[in-house]
Amino acid sequence: MKQLISRRSFLKAAGVTTAVAAVSLGAPAASACYPGSFKDITILYTNDVHTYIDKKSPELTYAAIAALKKSYQDAGKNVLLVDAGDHIQGTAYGSMDEGASIIQLMNAAGYDVATPGNHEFDYGMARAKEVMAEADFPYLSSNWVNLPLGNRVLPDVKYFTIGGRVIAFVGITTPETFTKSTPAYFMDKSQSRYIYDILGGDDGQKLYKAVQKSIDKAKVLADYVIGLGHLGVDPSSSPWTSKEVIEHTSGFDAFIDGHSHTKMECEWVKDLSGKAVALTQTGSYFANVGEMTIKADGSIATRLISSYEGSDSAVADIQNAWVASVDDMLGEKIAVADTNFYISDPETGKRRIRMAETNLGDFVADGIYSYFNEVEQLHCDIAIMNGGGIRADEKAGYWTFKTCKQVSPFGNVACLMSVTGKQIQDALEFAARFAGTEKENGGFLHVAGASYEIHADIPNTVQTDEKNVWIGSATGTPRVQNVKIYNKASGTYEPLDESKTYALAGMNYTLRNLGDGFAMFDGAELIKDYVSEDYLVMSTYAMTFGGVDAEGLPHLTTANSPLADYPGYLLDYENPYGAGRISIL
Known part of the structure; x- marks a missing residue:
């Protein structure tokens, strides 16, 4: 008994939270931590929600998950609710107030802890720091540090005493955040040096060591250590995947993951010591909520729940009011699409926009091109236009401002710069470094006013640093060849001249802020910046189409595009795979 009291005092001094289940009338009170008195512990978890809150019962929403958690509490169960990142960005419901309403919903739903995903920095x-301060729950990250000292920006571990045990969560943030968000956000105002780092390392060792240090810290007090990571399992994220972190560390009992949008009820991965660790992820967009049970006998089980009939009325009221407000703000019809526009391959359903041309990739790039030339x-x-900035398929039918916001939700602004042909070649080569493989790349470039070939059989020799930021041209034979720039005067596509100067348009994310690692434009002359936000550039293009019907709405077809008047311009919106601007050989 003395040992028990001593341990409790130690835990309290260490800042360990005691989570007591809400007990309904007549249920037994929570018991003390005597041997044999352990209770089942339930951990509900979400990841990559990406602000998809406009759903109806029985589909999952924050209102449904709040009700689900409360139902466990009302039954006298021990329950926690956690999130593995990417929850404030993705649709207009996140971007219209920069995540404020999403955090309000998560607070009301009763989240206990979260880790930041790369899109929390968008x-x-x-604003990222404000969001984390607005949350009633703590954010964790073992590998996001201040420079030059290397001290953590956030706590790395959160403890809960629940069900007679101590559970510790270790937060982990993907090092891909640098390039999948905006590298400039992690630098000083002059963009001359990094003032933050998300530890990763070319071989993953910086990440593994940071995580192991936090695991060792957690195990001093905890009975169970659970990774709460935004890492994913995609090969493109190697050596920073959740599986690799588990395999190169020891001490995790389970790992709740995000980032790769993978539906994974449970996969057992052996850690450095040979112990099997339960790895799980729910998918994305509230397709599922995860339920992990640490049973009284110490075993761990997981399952994915795809729907729930219940709804917390207070959370639903917040949710419905915000959805209605955004829909009202952005609901005006601006055009009619006579064809489907794709980011995915209509035959396979796989996301294509990050590895090859699509008609929506052409459309968004054309919108930027037309904006500077015509508006x-x-x-x-x-x-x-980077493929990672184009987020949703759009079916034929009415388009609204909200439609464009769903496709381009990031709030980036268009700019125009004077660059050399060599810089264009370097950008295309860097963007194509994974083409021809199954590896997705948010920096894959869609083009307007240009065409190019990617020779996928030629090895990639682009020089990058450990954060996958471009640091030098290809050292071998270029994969990108036969680059041509459209000349309106002649109506032809002419070979790129690397010594010539060109006017290049795009989003400041790519051209000015090192987004996706595009650093080759450093020193380029700015012609015009901050002309319009991404979704408004797209909306403007849609509204300039011809074929206006009785409702006064333009029809989005190839023939109705203002660029159809450009002689010889490559244009084909009816083809899901685009107009043939990008050839992968």
């Missing part, structure tokens, strides 16, 4: 570093009346030779 509104800038200052701003500035000369623009070529426009580029």
